[in-house]
Each structure stands twice: as C-alpha cells, then as structure tokens.
Amino acid sequence: MAKNLFRIFRSFQSFVSLPFTKNQVAHPCASVAFRTTFDRTMVQALASFFSPKSRDFSLPNSSWGEEMIRLYEFYNNQCEGENHGGEWRRLPSYNRSLKYASGGVYLSKIIQSKARLFTRNIREPGAAFEYVVFVSKDEQRCVCVFQSGHLLEGPPGHVHGGAIATMIDTVTGSHASILSAPVMTANLNINYRSPIPLGNTVLVESCLDKREGRKLFISCKVTSTDGSKLHTEATALFLSINVSHLLRG
Numbered sequence: 001m002a003k004n005l006f007r008i009f010r011s012f013q014s015f016v017s018l019p020f021t022k023n024q025v026a027h028p029c030a031s032v033a034f035r036t037t038f039d040r041t042m043v044q045a046l047a048s049f050f051s052p053k054s055r056d057f058s059l060p061n062s063s064w065g066e067e068m069i070r071l072y073e074f075y076n077n078q079c080e081g082e083n084h085g086g087e088w089r090r091l092p093s094y095n096r097s098l099k100y101a102s103g104g105v106y107l108s109k110i111i112q113s114k115a116r117l118f119t120r121n122i123r124e125p126g127a128a129f130e131y132v133v134f135v136s137k138d139e140q141r142c143v144c145v146f147q148s149g150h151l152l153e154g155p156p157g158h159v160h161g162g163a164i165a166t167m168i169d170t171v172t173g174s175h176a177s178i179l180s181a182p183v184m185t186a187n188l189n190i191n192y193r194s195p196i197p198l199g200n201t202v203l204v205e206s207c208l209d210k211r212e213g214r215k216l217f218i219s220c221k222v223t224s225t226d227g228s229k230l231h232t233e234a235t236a237l238f239l240s241i242n243v244s245h246l247l248r249g
C-alpha cells in the first residue's frame, strides 16, 4: 500500500513538473506514460485537486466503486492521445454550468448570475450523481458511466424515476449541447423497463437519431454495465435557442 502511494506520489511529481499545455491539463486523457492505468487515474485526480481551476467532477474520487473506475479507465484509455486510438473524448464537468463558456453580452449576464448545474452541487462525494460522460469522435454517440448514491432513493433500495430522468436529460442534453449549443429540452419520453438497484453503476448511452433545422432528436438507453439488462429507454427532442431566450423570465 505504502509502496503504491509512493509510486503515485512520484508519478504526480513528474506529472506536475512536465511542461504541459493548458489543453493537455484540461484534457488529461493525455500523452503521459504511467506504469498502470490506476496510477494515471490517481494522478489525474490529484492534479485536478491541486489545480487552481474549479474542480472537474468527471474525474474519479474516493466514492467511486470498482465498476465505476473500471469503466472510466476503459473509455479513458480510448480517448485522444499519443498512445490511444482516440475514439472517445471525455467531457469535463463543473458545478458552474456556463463558467467556461464564451459568448456575447447575454452569456456574460448568465455567467455573472452564477448559473449552477444541480447534479454537480451536492457536496458529499458519492451521495447522489457520480458520472462521467464520453463523446465519440464523430459525435453521433455519448456514453455516460453513472453511479447512483443514497440520496437518489425512490422505491426502497432502488433509484428514483426522477433521478433517472435527470441523468437521461443530462446526458442527452450534454450530447445536444456538443452538437448545437445552446439548447433546451422540448420533449422527453421515458419508458422505465426495470428498476435500478441503488448504488449500482449503469451505462447511459445516447445516440443522435436525426437533425432537422433547430431540432435534434436523440434517443437514450440505460443498461447494466454488461449490457444484459435494459433499465430505461427514452427519446428526447432538443431545440437550439438563442441565449437571450433564457433571460426573458
């Protein structure tokens, strides 16, 4: 254990002393050779912790279970970088939804209003929504690894349907935002097929079905991590909006 910690600390020391570009730090699927993927995960988490920037909630923390870490590693290893094919890109995720956006005067007003993303504003790690979203290179697909926490209980021992809807809206909404920001959900249809045991890690996958002018039609399914159990299916319609739409009240 002590040996492992020492190795991680040494990796972290060499990580912070490397001449990284801002882009590499923001997208740490990067090109550093670590001895194991576990080392890389821990170093990324440490780098994020010591960074003067806001915390990136899509990086591992101590509440993540084995399955969550395993799947994070699986997709992270397929992110852009020298050693990887680059099929996926991890989406950083902050508690201020628009903090790093740039834009005109309307966006500035929203940023000043400290717009928050509620899934990222629960203080206790692991208590509610732990998730990381990866987007495919051609942006037709997103996959989210989601671990539910005890605050999301609905039926005893299982995840609340509203919390599942939140995750579906978040994943399909993030997907739509990548394709055409800013957007708003106009319609969300959900079929709950089988309950999700509380604390389980599941996959939330979204797929762009169709684009028609301002409309983005996205479908989504929630499954067990081995794909054998279908928990939820959904379709969503997003409309691209002008940011001024959010200021009309």
Ligand SMILES: CCCCCCCCCCCC(=O)SCCNC(=O)CCNC(=O)[C@H](O)C(C)(C)COP(=O)(O)OP(=O)(O)OC[C@H]1O[C@@H](n2cnc3c(N)ncnc32)[C@H](O)[C@@H]1OP(=O)(O)O
Residues within 6 Å of the ligand: 091, 097, 169, 170, 171, 173, 174, 177, 178, 183, 184, 185, 186, 187, 215, 237, 239, 240, 241, 245
């Ligand atoms: C990296 C990322 C981090 C950020 C990650 C963030 C992830 C979180 C994402 C969360 C997203 C949300 O929860 S958003 C919050 C929930 N959503 C809302 O509150 C939206 C409330 N509704 C609205 O503001 C509005 O109704 C809009 C914006 C949806 C649409 O208004 P509009 O822009 O004026 O458009 P409108 O003229 O009415 O309609 C345009 C066309 O769309 C069709 N249309 C409109 N609504 C519907 C509908 N419900 N179902 C079918 N079709 C519809 C119309 O028939 C028309 O078709 P045609 O005649 O042209 O054919």
